[in-house]
Amino acid sequence: MLASELISNSIPPLKTSDTVQKALERMTEFKLYHMPIVNETQFLGLLAEEELIEVKDGSQAIGSLALSLLNPFVYEDAHIYDIIRLFHQLRLSVVPVLDYKKNYLGLISINNLLEYTSEIYAVKEQGGIIVLEIGNRNNSLAHMAQIVEADNAQVLSSYVQSFPDSTKLEVTLKINKTDLSGIVSSFERYNYQVKAVFNTTTSDNGTEDRYNSFMNYLNV
Numbered sequence: 001m002l003a004s005e006l007i008s009n010s011i012p013p014l015k016t017s018d019t020v021q022k023a024l025e026r027m028t029e030f031k032l033y034h035m036p037i038v039n040e041t042q043f044l045g046l047l048a049e050e051e052l053i054e055v056k057d058g059s060q061a062i063g064s065l066a067l068s069l070l071n072p073f074v075y076e077d078a079h080i081y082d083i084i085r086l087f088h089q090l091r092l093s094v095v096p097v098l099d100y101k102k103n104y105l106g107l108i109s110i111n112n113l114l115e116y117t118s119e120i121y122a123v124k125e126q127g128g129i130i131v132l133e134i135g136n137r138n139n140s141l142a143h144m145a146q147i148v149e150a151d152n153a154q155v156l157s158s159y160v161q162s163f164p165d166s167t168k169l170e171v172t173l174k175i176n177k178t179d180l181s182g183i184v185s186s187f188e189r190y191n192y193q194v195k196a197v198f199n200t201t202t203s204d205n206g207t208e209d210r211y212n213s214f215m216n217y218l219n220v
Helices: 018-031 079-088 110-120 142-147 182-189 207-219
Strands: 034-039 042-047 096-097 104-109 127-133 153-163 169-177 193-198
Touching: 018 034, 034 096, 034 104, 042 096, 079 096, 079 110, 079 182, 104 110, 127 182, 142 153, 142 169, 182 193
Parallel strands: none
Antiparallel strands: 034 042, 096 104, 127 169, 127 193, 153 169
């Protein structure tokens, strides 16, 4: 996914002639704390809400104020990973998108990004989650997928997390089944350490039956 495919056309930028009050109202409307200032197609910078709320006269044009504008942006062919990194590093709520002539094309909001992230990680899909802890030399996603597919299931999404000063990796698998007991057992047979399991039905060890019997006893 590239930046040009994530642009939101529903959020208009500010102009230098817009008032402080209008800028604050637009940030409130779209639940953002940054807005780009654009004259024609020229991107001038990002305006931060924290600076605007210090201005006493809301009728002043933002172009007449000495504001500290941020200047982060991505080009239209930037990959989503680079966009996420920019959001994270600068704690932004929007990222402007420019073409290679520095013309403003639109913006990507944090809400756009979250929506797309939920799609690529199959958050909306029914299924369960298995978290594995593995050594950094034993990270064959193909082998993990084979184990899952042997149980007539599929990996919908996956991601890997590393930790400072550790040779261990954490692999999270989203699987299109909620009963993961068979897959968990298979991973354990192959000496994978299953760190956590979510949205799964546990194997029947009699616990539920004993609980139901106890509740029936209390109701007698």
